[in-house]
Amino acid sequence: MISNRGRIVGAVEIGTGKISVLVGEIARGRALNIIGVGLAQSHGVMKGEVVDYKAACEATHHALEMAEKKAGVRLDEVWLAQTGAHVDGFANEASVNVQSADNTVTLLDIERVCGLAQQKELPAGRSRIHAIRRPFRLDGRAVNDPEHLTGSRLDVGYWMVHGQESKISDNIHVVGGYHLEVRELVLSSLASGSLMTSADERNQGALVLDIGRGVTDYILYRDGHVAATGVLAVGGDHLTNDLSIGLRVTPTQAEMLKLRHGRATVQTKDKTDKVWLNGDMSFGDRQIPRHAIEAIASARVQEIFEIVMKQLGPRFSPAHCGAGVVLTGGTAKLPGLDEAASRAFGLPARRGEPPSWVKEDLRDPMFSTVLGIYQFGLRAAHDHPAPARRKTGLLSGLSKIFS
Amino acid sequence: MSEGSQSLDMDRSWRDIRQDVSSRAMSARGRQRQLMGWFNGCLLCAVIGTAAWGIYTVVHTWETDRAAVASAVRSEPVRHVTLRNPGGVLDEAWVRTQLALPRNATLMGLDLEVLRSRLLANGQVRNVTLIREFPDRLAVNLEERTPVVRAQALDAAGNSIHLLVARDGVIYEGHGYEAKLLAGLPWLAGVTLQRSGGRFVPVPGMETVNALLTAAQLQAPHLYSKWISVSIERLASHGELVVSSQDAAEIIFSGRLEFLVQLAQLDYIIDTTRAALPEPGLAFVNLALGGPGGQVPIRLAAGTPEELARLAEDAEPNPLLPSKFQRKNQRDL
Numbered sequence: 001m002i003s004n005r006g007r008i009v010g011a012v013e014i015g016t017g018k019i020s021v022l023v024g025e026i027a028r029g030r031a032l033n034i035i036g037v038g039l040a041q042s043h044g045v046m047k048g049e050v051v052d053y054k055a056a057c058e059a060t061h062h063a064l065e066m067a068e069k070k071a072g073v074r075l076d077e078v079w080l081a082q083t084g085a086h087v088d089g090f091a092n093e094a095s096v097n098v099q100s101a102d103n104t105v106t107l108l109d110i111e112r113v114c115g116l117a118q119q120k121e122l123p124a125g126r127s128r129i130h131a132i133r134r135p136f137r138l139d140g141r142a143v144n145d146p147e148h149l150t151g152s153r154l155d156v157g158y159w160m161v162h163g164q165e166s167k168i169s170d171n172i173h174v175v176g177g178y179h180l181e182v183r184e185l186v187l188s189s190l191a192s193g194s195l196m197t198s199a200d201e202r203n204q205g206a207l208v209l210d211i212g213r214g215v216t217d218y219i220l221y222r223d224g225h226v227a228a229t230g231v232l233a234v235g236g237d238h239l240t241n242d243l244s245i246g247l248r249v250t251p252t253q254a255e256m257l258k259l260r261h262g263r264a265t266v267q268t269k270d271k272t273d274k275v276w277l278n279g280d281m282s283f284g285d286r287q288i289p290r291h292a293i294e295a296i297a298s299a300r301v302q303e304i305f306e307i308v309m310k311q312l313g314p315r316f317s318p319a320h321c322g323a324g325v326v327l328t329g330g331t332a333k334l335p336g337l338d339e340a341a342s343r344a345f346g347l348p349a350r351r352g353e354p355p356s357w358v359k360e361d362l363r364d365p366m367f368s369t370v371l372g373i374y375q376f377g378l379r380a381a382h383d384h385p386a387p388a389r390r391k392t393g394l395l396s397g398l399s400k401i402f403s
Numbered sequence: 404m405s406e407g408s409q410s411l412d413m414d415r416s417w418r419d420i421r422q423d424v425s426s427r428a429m430s431a432r433g434r435q436r437q438l439m440g441w442f443n444g445c446l447l448c449a450v451i452g453t454a455a456w457g458i459y460t461v462v463h464t465w466e467t468d469r470a471a472v473a474s475a476v477r478s479e480p481v482r483h484v485t486l487r488n489p490g491g492v493l494d495e496a497w498v499r500t501q502l503a504l505p506r507n508a509t510l511m512g513l514d515l516e517v518l519r520s521r522l523l524a525n526g527q528v529r530n531v532t533l534i535r536e537f538p539d540r541l542a543v544n545l546e547e548r549t550p551v552v553r554a555q556a557l558d559a560a561g562n563s564i565h566l567l568v569a570r571d572g573v574i575y576e577g578h579g580y581e582a583k584l585l586a587g588l589p590w591l592a593g594v595t596l597q598r599s600g601g602r603f604v605p606v607p608g609m610e611t612v613n614a615l616l617t618a619a620q621l622q623a624p625h626l627y628s629k630w631i632s633v634s635i636e637r638l639a640s641h642g643e644l645v646v647s648s649q650d651a652a653e654i655i656f657s658g659r660l661e662f663l664v665q666l667a668q669l670d671y672i673i674d675t676t677r678a679a680l681p682e683p684g685l686a687f688v689n690l691a692l693g694g695p696g697g698q699v700p701i702r703l704a705a706g707t708p709e710e711l712a713r714l715a716e717d718a719e720p721n722p723l724l725p726s727k728f729q730r731k732n733q734r735d736l
Binding site: 053182 | 429
């Protein structure tokens, strides 16, 4: 929606634990002002995927309505975060010989090599979410823009992110059920990574882990570009589940234990140190060894990090990750997580801090994805301006009203 | 892609996914938004359609029958002139005369600025607003001036004419006032009325005159009723107003002192003098000297030395003045 003040765009994250909606006003394509927030407990979503359409719609639409009311505007388009274990990525490269007689790279060469690099066939039922370009290489040297440079061979690589079409479609239709158009689909890890790292950190190399309730999204930056992304179907809920089974308590009690006494590393040496299960002196309340809680939680956290390492494979190397590991997402609030990550990856690790423009009430790590959607969208719009202008005529406006 | 085929999709993007959701799959909130969208769309279409039809009609009529457009613009003839004049004396007949509307004048054909200037040409009208009330009514909201004093002047033929002067110094002839009201107003003296562009130039200093007369009307109506004229001859130079009254031929008020106190002093002096002396009593009283409690010079119209001595002895304290001023007044008398 184009208003007198600026473009109004919503950002939506349909997560396993909560559904977040922000309403942002984008002025002059660069300045962002968050004017509405909607938050609802998630229903019908497991591990980042919609499993109950009606329940997911109800929760999402509630959050959307709340955000619209707070902002005092009607949303017409949103940018939607996409996650889920079905989301995968691969690198694809292509190379062409420079065609001009004097070996000067032309726009035609660039378009040809980019086209070839994006032409990787996807398995049936998969849809492309992003095609993220890496730096060009002209006769082996990395260049940002090869046009007018001289060389004989031009290479480029793309990190292709794709997901199962039916699951992406479910996600989009949940928003569509509110009579809203999804204008952009943004991979959750790209959103979080954009918000939590600076350009310098991305140039140094950084690994961003967004540990949510149902899934863990990760993104690896090398030389300022995306080297790998991925999603694990493991999150904070698994810690709760482990505690529930290991300590023989209900999931609700396990969640409370995780929040009150959980820790990603084993710090308690004294095995007789115990904590009350409920703490309200009620029937059934009993004492649980603190050491056991920490041991169970730390084991699961360690496992998450190991899976990430395994999935990254040779793409991850501490030598190329100078900025270290950045942790975000709701589970990043677990004490000792940075210490555990540092041990697992052999790199300095820290909890991500959002940029200074983020207001105090949105600085919680659980908002990193939904805020990052804007950050990524604005950066992408700035780095790669839209090739063609949007239709702004009367007929276009009318069709938009009826759409 | 054919069903069951294992062939690979070359460039299938999420943007190829249809975002349309059937009404059944929408939530109640979504359906409500959709309906609102349709409603807004229809409303917009209706507005655009109406505007387009209006423009087409006007253009078409203009091209085919200009007289119809012109007559539509002229609208209805003025059938009613409504005067709203709270607290005023001018009536609708006077307004109609001043407006001098031509017969069959239409509401849209009226030049309201010209009509307004016609009404404002009369000094009695302080402000006026003219409003077209469709289909056939002209509303006149009028605000009048209130006369403070009367004045006399000569017209072009050398005949004497009676005029009224308002608080802001504007001089006008005055219509619709009761004769009794006008007879009660004192005359303005000590000033030569001047004309400019066929109208009298406003008299300066009338604010001070109005303050004195208003105080006298409210606080000492028995004195005011005997006032014959007020002169502003010494106002600019000495800040003094000279009142001619049946009680005293010349009473001088200071514009720099409280009129209320001066009126109290005058009342006291007149009462005391009247009790001690037979008519005609006072000839001159100067209240501008000394201020409250100061010496008030007076001159008697007549009286023997014995009567004057008795007057001084009979003088009683003025209840309106502080005690120290009362003693001084008694001694002065």
